[in-house]
Amino acid sequence: MAETLRRGPIDSMLRFFPAFTLILMIGPVCAGLIGTMLPAFGYLPALGGDGISIDPWRDLLLQPGLAISVRLSLVNGLVATLISLSLVMLFCAAWQGTKVFVVMQRLLSPILSVPHAAAAFGLAFLIAPSGWIVRAVALFAGWDRPPDIVTLHDPMGIALIAGLVAKEIPFLLLMTLAALPQADADRTRQVALTFGYGRVVGWLKAVFPRIYPQIRLPVLAVLAYSTSVVDVAMILGPTTPAPLAVRILGWLSDPDLSHRFLASAGAMLQLILVLVAMAIWRAGETLAGFWGRIWAEGGMRAQGDGAIRSFSAGAAVLTATVVFLGLASLLVWSFAGYWSFPEFLPRSFSLHLWMREYDMLGAILGTTLVIAVLSVMVAIALVLGCLENETRRFQIPGQGVMFLIYLPLLMPQISFMFGLQVFFTGIGLERTLISVVIVHLIFVLPYVFLSLADPFRALDPRYGQTALCLGASPARVFWGVRLPLLTRAVLTAFAVGLAVSVGQYLPTLLIGAGRFATVTTEAVALASGGDRRMIGIYGLLQMILPFAGFALALLIPAVVFRHRRGMADHNRI
Amino acid sequence: MRVFLAGLSIVAGLATATVAIPAKADPAPDIGNWQSVLDQARGQTVYWHAWGGEPRINDYIAWAGAQVQERYGVNVVQVKLSDTADAVAKVLSEKTAGVDDGGAVDMIWLNGENFAAMKRNDLLFGPWAEQTPNFAYVDVEGKPTVINDFTVPTMGLEAPWGMAQVSFYYDTARLDNVPKSAQELLEWLVKHPGRFTYPQPPNYMGSTFLKQILTELVDDPKVLQQPANQTDAEKVLAPLWGYLEDLQPLLWRNGQAYPQNGASLRTMMADNEIDIAFSFSSGEVSSAIEAMELPDTVRSYVFDNGTLGNTNFVAIPYNASAKAGAVVLADFLMSPEAQLRKQDPRYWGADTVLAMDKLPEDMQKAFAGLDLGIASLSPSERGTVLPEPHPSWMELVETEWQKRYGVVQ
Numbered sequence: 001m002a003e004t005l006r007r008g009p010i011d012s013m014l015r016f017f018p019a020f021t022l023i024l025m026i027g028p029v030c031a032g033l034i035g036t037m038l039p040a041f042g043y044l045p046a047l048g049g050d051g052i053s054i055d056p057w058r059d060l061l062l063q064p065g066l067a068i069s070v071r072l073s074l075v076n077g078l079v080a081t082l083i084s085l086s087l088v089m090l091f092c093a094a095w096q097g098t099k100v101f102v103v104m105q106r107l108l109s110p111i112l113s114v115p116h117a118a119a120a121f122g123l124a125f126l127i128a129p130s131g132w133i134v135r136a137v138a139l140f141a142g143w144d145r146p147p148d149i150v151t152l153h154d155p156m157g158i159a160l161i162a163g164l165v166a167k168e169i170p171f172l173l174l175m176t177l178a179a180l181p182q183a184d185a186d187r188t189r190q191v192a193l194t195f196g197y198g199r200v201v202g203w204l205k206a207v208f209p210r211i212y213p214q215i216r217l218p219v220l221a222v223l224a225y226s227t228s229v230v231d232v233a234m235i236l237g238p239t240t241p242a243p244l245a246v247r248i249l250g251w252l253s254d255p256d257l258s259h260r261f262l263a264s265a266g267a268m269l270q271l272i273l274v275l276v277a278m279a280i281w282r283a284g285e286t287l288a289g290f291w292g293r294i295w296a297e298g299g300m301r302a303q304g305d306g307a308i309r310s311f312s313a314g315a316a317v318l319t320a321t322v323v324f325l326g327l328a329s330l331l332v333w334s335f336a337g338y339w340s341f342p343e344f345l346p347r348s349f350s351l352h353l354w355m356r357e358y359d360m361l362g363a364i365l366g367t368t369l370v371i372a373v374l375s376v377m378v379a380i381a382l383v384l385g386c387l388e389n390e391t392r393r394f395q396i397p398g399q400g401v402m403f404l405i406y407l408p409l410l411m412p413q414i415s416f417m418f419g420l421q422v423f424f425t426g427i428g429l430e431r432t433l434i435s436v437v438i439v440h441l442i443f444v445l446p447y448v449f450l451s452l453a454d455p456f457r458a459l460d461p462r463y464g465q466t467a468l469c470l471g472a473s474p475a476r477v478f479w480g481v482r483l484p485l486l487t488r489a490v491l492t493a494f495a496v497g498l499a500v501s502v503g504q505y506l507p508t509l510l511i512g513a514g515r516f517a518t519v520t521t522e523a524v525a526l527a528s529g530g531d532r533r534m535i536g537i538y539g540l541l542q543m544i545l546p547f548a549g550f551a552l553a554l555l556i557p558a559v560v561f562r563h564r565r566g567m568a569d570h571n572r573i
Numbered sequence: 574m575r576v577f578l579a580g581l582s583i584v585a586g587l588a589t590a591t592v593a594i595p596a597k598a599d600p601a602p603d604i605g606n607w608q609s610v611l612d613q614a615r616g617q618t619v620y621w622h623a624w625g626g627e628p629r630i631n632d633y634i635a636w637a638g639a640q641v642q643e644r645y646g647v648n649v650v651q652v653k654l655s656d657t658a659d660a661v662a663k664v665l666s667e668k669t670a671g672v673d674d675g676g677a678v679d680m681i682w683l684n685g686e687n688f689a690a691m692k693r694n695d696l697l698f699g700p701w702a703e704q705t706p707n708f709a710y711v712d713v714e715g716k717p718t719v720i721n722d723f724t725v726p727t728m729g730l731e732a733p734w735g736m737a738q739v740s741f742y743y744d745t746a747r748l749d750n751v752p753k754s755a756q757e758l759l760e761w762l763v764k765h766p767g768r769f770t771y772p773q774p775p776n777y778m779g780s781t782f783l784k785q786i787l788t789e790l791v792d793d794p795k796v797l798q799q800p801a802n803q804t805d806a807e808k809v810l811a812p813l814w815g816y817l818e819d820l821q822p823l824l825w826r827n828g829q830a831y832p833q834n835g836a837s838l839r840t841m842m843a844d845n846e847i848d849i850a851f852s853f854s855s856g857e858v859s860s861a862i863e864a865m866e867l868p869d870t871v872r873s874y875v876f877d878n879g880t881l882g883n884t885n886f887v888a889i890p891y892n893a894s895a896k897a898g899a900v901v902l903a904d905f906l907m908s909p910e911a912q913l914r915k916q917d918p919r920y921w922g923a924d925t926v927l928a929m930d931k932l933p934e935d936m937q938k939a940f941a942g943l944d945l946g947i948a949s950l951s952p953s954e955r956g957t958v959l960p961e962p963h964p965s966w967m968e969l970v971e972t973e974w975q976k977r978y979g980v981v982q
Contacts, residue, residue, distance in 0.1 A: 046669040047694060065980030130844035145845050148767045153830040155981065239773055239831055240981045253658035254775065255686030256968060257665065257694060338865040341845040350865070356628060421666035431677055510663060513677035514620055514652025522625075525653035529626025530836020531866055 014392070017385030021445070022401065024382070027427075028420055028442050029407050035419015039264035047257055056265035063262075065241035070273060073243040076157045077227030077277050080164035085219055087165070087315045088172040092211075093203035094309040097186055104313070105177065107320045109554065111170040112495070113546035114323060115503050115520075117527070118539030120163045120235040122326020125333070125532070127151050127159065130341045132329055138342035146341055153239050160237035162322075164229065168222045169319050172215065174496075175451065178489045179214035182458035183207060200309065201302040209292070214454035216285075220278055221450055224409050227277045228270055244270055260418075267416075274410045327540075334536030353533050360522075361541070368518040368545060371433070371508070372501035375440035379448040379497055380490065387456040388478055391464070405449060408442050417506050424511050431513040439507040444497045451493035452486075459485060487560065491553035499546035519545070599674065602897035604704040610897050615646040617898030621887075622660035623682040625653025626836070629860055633914070633921045641905050647898040657683050664696050664890045676892035680899040684885050685723040685777075688731060689964050691888065698889040700729025701900055707907040708732070712928030718884040719926050723961045724798055731886035732903040735915060736924035737853040738882035738958055739785055739875070740950055746870040748848050753877045755789045755816060758849075762823040768848040770824045772838065773831035773979075775971040782851065783970050785881050787813045788959050797962035801969050810970065814977070821978060829981055843867055856922025859946030863918070873948050879957025884926060909936040918946035 038044065042053035060066065095101040111119070125131050130146035137143070152159050180186075185207045192202030228245045237243055242250075248270060251263035333339070337348030390396055408416065420439060421430070429435040459482060467477045483490070505524045508516055523538030602610045621638075625631055631651065638649030654660060660681045667676045683691070691697050702708060703720075711719055711733060719733040720726065727733075743751050752761040762769055772779035788794055790812040796804045821828040825847055832838055838850040839861055852858060855873035862869050887906065889899045905911055909932050912925040922945070929937050945951060 044669070046665055064976045068980060128844075130841075130846055148826065150826055150830055155829065234833065239833070240829065241979055250775065252662070253656050255658065255661070255690050257661070257690045260665075336865070338843075338868060340843050340868065348865075353628075418662065418666055421663065422670045425667050425670035425672050506659075509652075509654075509659065510666075513663065514622060514650070515677075517653070522653065524655045525625030526628065527626070528624070528655035528834075528836075529628075530834065530840060531864065532840065533864075533866075534628065 014389045017389050021382045021386055031423030032416035032419040035422055036264050036267045039261050040268045056261040059262045060265040069241045069244045069247055072157050073227050076161055080161045080226040081223040084165050084168040084172055088169055090312040091316050093200045094312045104316045108170040108173055111323045113543050113550050115542045116167055117231040119167050120232040121535050122330050123163050124152055124235055125329040126326055135342050135344050155238050157238050160233055163232050163236045164226050166319050166323050175215045175218040178455050178492050179211050183210035196301050198303040198305045200305040205296040214458055217450035221409055223277055223281055224274050227274050330536040330539045333532045364517055364519055367516055371436055372498050374437045375444050375501050376497035379441055379445040383449050383452050406446050409446050413506055417510050421510050431515050436512045436516055439511040440501045440504055444500045447500050448493045448497045451496050455489035488557045491556055495549035495553040498549040502545050599894050599896055604701045613897035614901040617895035618648040619679045619895045619898040619902050620650050620652055621680040622652045622654055622678050641902050645901050647901050657687050673892050675894045676890055678890050679893040679895045680887050680889055682887055686964050688722050689725045696891055697730045698891045698896055702732035703729040705904040707904050710927045710931045724963045731888035733884045733886055733926040734906045735885040739880035740855040740873045741851045742858045742871050742873045743849045744871050755786045766823045767825050772834050774974045776834050778835035780967050780971055784962055797966055800963050801965040855950040856918050858948040859918045860922050871948055873950050875956045879959045882958035883961045913939055917943055
């Protein structure tokens, strides 16, 4: 074959990409895991734990309300993921290929750049008993006190689920968009339409089965995230008791250092919990596949789907509205003077706090950008190298390897950090830019991988084969054919990676030992003071860089391919 | 330790063939010879890990850093934390990795349980605090908590830099009469159900409220100064649980949900969700009014039989890279000049640890002339300062509270 005949120097380097990627990941990830596992079994000599014991597990099981915490994490994670996925799929089914779809897509995409915590704060200020919605009512009803009702921190975790869904819908939509061209969605949908299928049912029966395998990894990432989320859960979630991940954070920050054993056992339990959630999800997939096949073969055409179409559009509009209103509340807060209930707007406005932060802003944004761009570039290079290698060699990495790469997404970050700190300190790299970039890479790479892997693997191999037959070298096929076809997927991965890197708090603070002040380390520290003005300012500042990233991911393909309709189809906004 | 490190080093070896940067050892400064401390400190950079949630406090720290740079050539960088536990974890991770020199943390702002835990696990450098020049001004006789951090003797392992005392606050535009004891609070809540709450323990402020009630209700407050395991703890705590039995259903949201921290109490006050809140410093309330977080009709007060008080400290980890620099900085923080600015509500509004009668006359005048802010309590308005119970009581109360009230569904 042409491929084996033309193996150049780059090509032989390529084979080392998977190994190199693994080496970069394996040390920190294993260190993180070991650093959690050993204390979970009573081993942490610095605190006098010299032997192996199951006491931490006994302590964990004796924690009051543990079963409820576990249930909350599991159920909330599954429900939030199911709702997000269903709404995104319904919306795509109902509106893909229409003007409404393009408009909604443009409305929802910016939400991706909103940090989870900022979106959660925004939502909290909307739906709290003293929030904007109640204030609007209070103006007419003449209330001077907020009603004594539970909307936030509700024991069932409904507010938490709402917050997660609002943030995950845009993520899943973006991932679906990247997958649509590879699934040949437009033509498939048209064929289904000509067979007399209704728009929604036709899409679900013909396009969905081709889309889902491509977005499975992002969906599982959403599931893992929703099951182990800490910051959103603290802002919106139940507290009596809280979901497991929040309680682990509490144990870890307990001044009584012996709680670390308990916390480590909790973190292992959290890992198990995420795996259980995934197993349940996969079982659900199998069931859905089984019933879906029967449903599809049944041949029901279901042309009257107007209600579903309105519903899905309504849900998408609601999501966008809620997040934007939440952001608007952050913006208003950041300029607010004194603002009490039931005033709809603050009594006065002030630039004072913005001015105070202005001086430091340049340096902080600069540091954030350097770390983010370096880690994302490395991540993209590694992931592309691995994927290209796998295409040329027809080898797909085993499950075990993938588990290692995704591990950082499966555990609450804070439980991972202790082992990571010991690791970087031990190899003498702590406090350096290199170590901060590597530790960001650990959390960025999985997201870059799951943004890129499916579109890359789904790329029609005939493009590459044709180019090879025309005499192009494998390297040229990569740079001249595959990469341009994947322009949007790569840029999307870049933007997603950027957002992940910018959002890192603990890794930046602890591995950087406070030597690298980023937008997020400043934001989280200041937010702990509880002043909603500061939360507003830094919530907005945290958005700037990711927003620029996503804007570029949308604009660049549009500009580059403005004269190439076929490419534009592949990379369409 | 060995197994842990062996495991990690195998992984480390696999991962990177990097050259380890040897940590620079920083010899322990000779505190008795102050000039040598100053010489050693010159040119050092002190990474001061301090809670960063309050812009005014961050500004104060930046000012102190600039002063120390100008006077002693010591560079100060504040590492802003959302939780002091992160700094403790950092030192612990370094000890685990065997980094006993050249650590990342040079100074920590802490007190109470964090100090007790670091002291117990040998994570602190010292003793050093009591040999520094400015310690001579500290009010050891009048404020015993400056050398007893939550009853734990500091033994020179940390330097006092601010006083704190629980004070309650309310909006005079909404409330005329305020409850001034635990019992009155309960009676008031019967008439105004849902208009008071406390942060969810084990949050520091929430636990402080429980300790305040406990101190007030307990038959003999002296037992709380002993470790809990030396007495019949169940009997000592019984009045507290009896009180909470009545209080819980009257709380905001019937005790189904709680604010997360002291800052949320402030927000809830502004949103008219509650009528009475509390903090660890009446100066903080004045600051919040200045920052337009609270209306200017809010005022502070204390309970008739006194409220809990304690001291904030700075400590130096055993493996700090700039111990001399940190000592010089801590000494400056205890200086009359730095303490004066700290007490001034325009900059911070936290009470001094110094004894007025030990100060030079001009400094005494400067302190006396301070305008403390509209919602701050002057020393005469503060009533009795009650001592913090031994940390073991806090642990006991938190655990038991979690069992009784932490799970409501």
